[in-house]
Amino acid sequence: MFCYQCQETAGCKGCTMMGVCGKTPEVAAMQDLLIYVTKGLSAVTTRLRAEGRKVEPQVNYLVTINLFITITNANFDREAIVERIAETLRVKQELLAKLQERENLPEAALWQENIEGFAAQAAKVGVLATENEDIRSLRELITYGLKGLAAYQKHANVLGYENEAIDAFVQSALAKLLDDSLTGDELTALTLETGKWGVDGMALLDKANTETYGNPELTKVDLGVRKNPGILISGHDLKDLEMLLEQTQGTGVDVYTHGEMLPAHYYPQFKKYSNFAGNYGNAWWKQKEEFASFNGPILMTTNCVVPPKASYQNRLFTTGATGVPGCQHIEAKADGSKDFSAIIELAKKCAAPTELEQGQIVGGFAHEQVFAVADKVVEAVKSGAIKKFVVMAGCDGRMKSRDYYAEFAQALPQDTVILTAGCAKYKYIKLNLGDIGGIPRVLDAGQCNDSYSLALIALKLKEVFGLSDVNELPIAYNIAWYEQKAVIVLLALLHLGVKNIHLGPTLPAFLSPNVAKVLVENFGIGTISTVEEDIKKMIG
Ligand code: FS2
Ligand code: SF4
Numbered sequence: 389m390f391c392y393q394c395q396e397t398a399g400c401k402g403c404t405m406m407g408v409c410g411k412t413p414e415v416a417a418m419q420d421l422l423i424y425v426t427k428g429l430s431a432v433t434t435r436l437r438a439e440g441r442k443v444e445p446q447v448n449y450l451v452t453i454n455l456f457i458t459i460t461n462a463n464f465d466r467e468a469i470v471e472r473i474a475e476t477l478r479v480k481q482e483l484l485a486k487l488q489e490r491e492n493l494p495e496a497a498l499w500q501e502n503i504e505g506f507a508a509q510a511a512k513v514g515v516l517a518t519e520n521e522d523i524r525s526l527r528e529l530i531t532y533g534l535k536g537l538a539a540y541q542k543h544a545n546v547l548g549y550e551n552e553a554i555d556a557f558v559q560s561a562l563a564k565l566l567d568d569s570l571t572g573d574e575l576t577a578l579t580l581e582t583g584k585w586g587v588d589g590m591a592l593l594d595k596a597n598t599e600t601y602g603n604p605e606l607t608k609v610d611l612g613v614r615k616n617p618g619i620l621i622s623g624h625d626l627k628d629l630e631m632l633l634e635q636t637q638g639t640g641v642d643v644y645t646h647g648e649m650l651p652a653h654y655y656p657q658f659k660k661y662s663n664f665a666g667n668y669g670n671a672w673w674k675q676k677e678e679f680a681s682f683n684g685p686i687l688m689t690t691n692c693v694v695p696p697k698a699s700y701q702n703r704l705f706t707t708g709a710t711g712v713p714g715c716q717h718i719e720a721k722a723d724g725s726k727d728f729s730a731i732i733e734l735a736k737k738c739a740a741p742t743e744l745e746q747g748q749i750v751g752g753f754a755h756e757q758v759f760a761v762a763d764k765v766v767e768a769v770k771s772g773a774i775k776k777f778v779v780m781a782g783c784d785g786r787m788k789s790r791d792y793y794a795e796f797a798q799a800l801p802q803d804t805v806i807l808t809a810g811c812a813k814y815k816y817i818k819l820n821l822g823d824i825g826g827i828p829r830v831l832d833a834g835q836c837n838d839s840y841s842l843a844l845i846a847l848k849l850k851e852v853f854g855l856s857d858v859n860e861l862p863i864a865y866n867i868a869w870y871e872q873k874a875v876i877v878l879l880a881l882l883h884l885g886v887k888n889i890h891l892g893p894t895l896p897a898f899l900s901p902n903v904a905k906v907l908v909e910n911f912g913i914g915t916i917s918t919v920e921e922d923i924k925k926m927i928g
Pocket of ligand 2: 391392396398402403407409410
C-alpha cells in the first residue's frame with residue numbers, strides 16, 4: 389500500500405505497511421481501485437456530456453459517494469468498497485454503450501473485470517503508478533481537493549440541492565487525471581480551478597443548510613449530561629441528525645452530538661427538539677475513551693471514524709459513506725429516508741451517559757450572525773479594541789504537536805479574535821478565552837465546510853473598510869489540516885485570493901518540493917514554527 393493523503397501519514401512521508409488511521413493494505417488497495425474506476429466512469433460521463441447527452445443525477449451521486457468513501461477515516465470496510473467498485477463498473481458499462489464515439493478513451497474507461505481480478509488491478513493503479521514526482525503531487529492534490537468537494541456535494545444533495553456544473557467539473561477533472569499528456573502547468577491551472585469549484589460547492593452547501601435549517605445563531609450548548617439513555621451522533625450529515633431527532637421523539641431517548649456534529653445546535657430548526665441534549669466530548673480522535681463512557685449507541689454519519697474497541701463495537705453504527713467491518717450499517721431507502729429504530733431500541737437498553745464535564749460552549753457565528761453584529765465588530769476594530777483576527781479553522785488530530793494550537797490560542801494578545809470552523813476548535817473552545825466588549829474571543833462558525841462563512845466574513849469586512857484586497861485586512865491565517873476536506877478549503881481560500889496561509893502542524897507529504905515551491909512563491913503558503921515566533925510573525 390501507499391497512502392499519503394492525510395497529515396498523520398507515517399513519518400510524514402507515506403503509510404506503506406498499515407495506515408496510521410487503521411486502514412489495512414487490503415482496504416487501501418480497494419480504495420485505490422475505487423478511485424481508478426471512478427476516474428474511468430468520469431471519462432465516460434465527460435465524453436457523454438461532450439456529445440450533448442444528459443448524465444443522470446444518480447450517476448453524479450455515485451461519483452461523489454465513491455470519492456467520499458475514500459476520504460481518511462470514512463470507510464474501513466473492504467467488502468463494502470468492493471461492492472462499490474462492482475457497481476461503478478456496471479454503471480460505466482451501461483453508459484459506454486450509449487457513447488457515439490469510443491475512440492481514444494483512457495484505459496480506465498474501458499477496464500472491466502470481475503471481483504477476482506480486482507486485487508491484481510489495484511496493485512497497478514495506486515498513487516505511485518504516476519512516476520514523475522511533481523505530476524504525482526499535482527494529481528493527488530487535485531484528487532484530494534475533489535474528495536473534499538464531493539463530501540460537501542453529498543451533504544447538499546441529500547437536502548435536495550444540486551449543481552450539475554459542479555458534478556460536470558468534478559468528473560472532467562477526474563478524467564483529466566488519467567491524461568498523461570497534461571503538463572505540470574496545466575495541472576497547476578486545474579488545481580486552482582478546483583479551488584474555484586470548491587467555493588461554489590461550499591456556497592451550495594451553505595445555501596442547502598441555511599435554507600433548510602435556518603441561519604446559525606449565537607447559541608450556548610450544554611456539555612453535561614441528562615438522566616435518560618442517549619444516542620451520540622457524529623460526523624457532518626445534518627439530514628441524518630434531523631431524521632434521528634424525528635424518530636426519537638417520545639421515546640425517552642436523548643440525542644447528543646460529538647465532534648463535527650456540535651454546530652448542529654446552532655441551527656434554529658434543531659432547537660425545537662427537547663431531547664437534543666447537548667454535546668458530549670471532543671474531537672474525533674478522542675472517540676475510544678469517549679464512546680466507551682457514553683454507554684449508549686453511536687451513529688457515525690461521516691468521517692472521522694476510529695476503528696472501534698471491542699467494548700463498544702456493538703454500539704457503533706455507520707451510515708452514508710462510512711463503514712466499519714463488524715458494525716451495523718444503516719442504508720438509505722430509495723426515497724432517501726433511513727430507519728434508525730435499531731439504534732433507538734438499543735439505546736433504551738443502555739445506561740445514561742457518564743458525565744465527562746459540565747458547562748457550555750458558545751458558538752453560531754456563521755456569516756449572518758456576524759453580519760448582524762457587524763457594526764459592533766467594525767467599531768471595535770476602529771477603536772483598536774480588536775487589533776487582529778486569526779483564522780484558526782480546520783481539523784484536530786491525535787498528534788502531540790497539535791498542542792501548539794491550544795498554546796497559540798492562549799498566547800494570543802487579548803485584543804485578538806479567533807475565527808474558527810471545523811474540529812480544530814476543540815483545542816481552544818473550552819479554554820474560556822473571554823470576550824472583547826461582548827464579542828467572544830473565539831467565534832465558531834460551524835463545521836469545516838463553514839470555513840466558507842469565514843471567507844464571507846472576510847469579504848464583508850473588506851467591503852466595510854473600503855479595501856481593494858482581502859489581504860489588507862488585519863487577518864492572519866493559522867490553519868490546522870488533517871484530511872481531504874481541508875484540502876478543498878485551502879484551494880477555495882487560494883481561489884478567493886487569500887495569501888500567507890500558515891498550514892500545520894506539517895505541510896502535506898503529497899506536496900513535492902517543486903509543487904510546494906509554487907505554493908510558497910505564488911501564495912506565500914508557509915507552515916508553523918514555535919508559538920512565540922509565530923505570534924511575532926502573524927500578530928506583530
Ligand atoms: Fe474533523 Fe474529521 Fe470536518 Fe474532518 S471530524 S478531521 O472529518 O471534516 O474536520
Ligand atoms: Fe496513512 Fe492517512 Fe492514508 Fe490513513 S489516510 S493510510 S493515516 S496517509
